[in-house]
Amino acid sequence: MTDSDLDIVYTRLCKTLTQLGEPNTSLFLARFAMLAIDKIDDPAAVLSLIGDASEGMPEQAPE
Structure with a gap:
């Protein structure tokens, strides 16, 4: 995916989120x-992406 493709996809995602509220x-x-997990169809890749996406995010304090 090129930088231009990535920009187009990210923009569409942001606009969709805005429209949905x-x-x-x-x-x-x-x-x-x-849907993405099903399309990727590679458990190792998906688990890696989950780890990457959560990296640096604050954890919720236990209730």
């Missing part, structure tokens, strides 16, 4: 993730 963001991202 904040209350629907989590559901959309969960559905998108499941």
Whole structure:
């Protein structure tokens, strides 16, 4: 994927999230993730992506 392709895809993702609104963001991202996981069809690659995506993000404190 070229930088231009990445920009186009990211822009579409952002516009879609804006159109759906904040209350629907989590559901959309969960559905998108499941579709992407199915399309990638490589458990090791998906597990690596999950690790990469969570890197540096704060963990939620236990309740």
